[in-house]
Amino acid sequence: MSTKNNKIIITFNTISQAMKMEKILKRNKIPGKLAPIPREISAGCGISWISNINFKNYIINIIEEHEIFIENIYEI
């Protein structure tokens, strides 16, 4: 059975950075959503952005270009 990762998860230290990212990604029409951090990544109650992995490069470029302060990037 294939276990290829199909989601990219961005986690944040602050909600304000999560909201900043959401605003910019929506403006750039990149599909995804803010959601609780998936259990596979953490048992905590932080916030994450979840998108299809196909948008990984776009998202990373946006993070760098707009200096969005993130905690980590995961692929699941």
Add this chain to the structure above:
Amino acid sequence: MEKLSSKKFIVILGLLAGLVAIVLSAYGNPKNMAICVACFIRDMSGAMRLHNTAVVQYFRPEIVGIVLGAFFISVVNKEYKVTKLTESSTLLIRFIGGIVMIIGALIFLGCSTRMVLRMAGGDLSAYIGFIGLILGVSTGMIFLKNGYSLGEKENINKTIGYVFPIVLLILFIISITTTIFAVSQNGPGSMHAPIIISLICGIVFGIVAQITRMCFTGSIRNFIFFKNIEMIFPIFVMFLVVLMYNVFTNQFVLASYGPIAHAQNLWNIIGLYIVGLSGTLLGGCPLRQVVLASQGSIDSVFTVIGMFIGAAIAHNFKLVSSAAAKATETNPAVLGGPNINGKIAAIICILILLFIGYLGCRQGNKNVNKK
């Protein structure tokens, strides 16, 4: 991992949480207080003689069970991770936050968990207090949206995380094998299920709370913020189970206040406002703080210690609300609610939390600018 988060499994866990509440209530815990983190920490504080209010002194095995259950399941699921905020000075904020959180809860006469159980019992004052919880979370979210952060977390030595559950276990053993700890002869502290049932129920509840990430403030936060009901779901199932049980056993009584509660609704709102705001700023409601402490968060350990001390402060300085009571042949009606000490303390608690929010915004924005 996927199984843990599947909807069916979450419903089963919510059901289990509700059953735990039913069993504890049926076996002797105070009515509508089957599980109340704030009240139980207060009782344990009294048992350890941090305060001497005779009617609320008992070393509640439920809290010990929650800690052990959450610790155990976090180790089994490899989610046990010992962390602390890199800025050690924030531990003081966590400690003070815990004090403030429990003072708010004792003004309402219950934490957010008990609020739900009271709602399931028909206690209208809990429904009104719920407004305060939502307002408190909403206020906290203003700070979150403005960059609030107490800093980054770092992993530390795993063995440090064992201290909290081990110390609690030792204290529990002392409580059942010696007469050093105080035990209430009357009042809520004297109402309790048998020790073994309390402990087992606590363990089950701790396991459920850890797996579902049960958090009454976090769930409201996520719903308001991005319409996510994932964390509300198990709480709602628990509420439904207890509600149905109360209805079928004729224990559902729609009343302006239930047992061990009061109808001074402004202060019910304010009490839970404090719980909602502190829960949002500290990353979890009272139950969630206990669970996080059990799975390795040293910051939450300090919050829980603050809750123990805060409970003692609340009783020693008479900040706690009194329960309302109807008039009887020999006694007049009692309005209940906080006295002047409690009211002043509530205002001070809100001011402290707003200051913590301000400090957190400064800290959070400083960290972002530094990066």
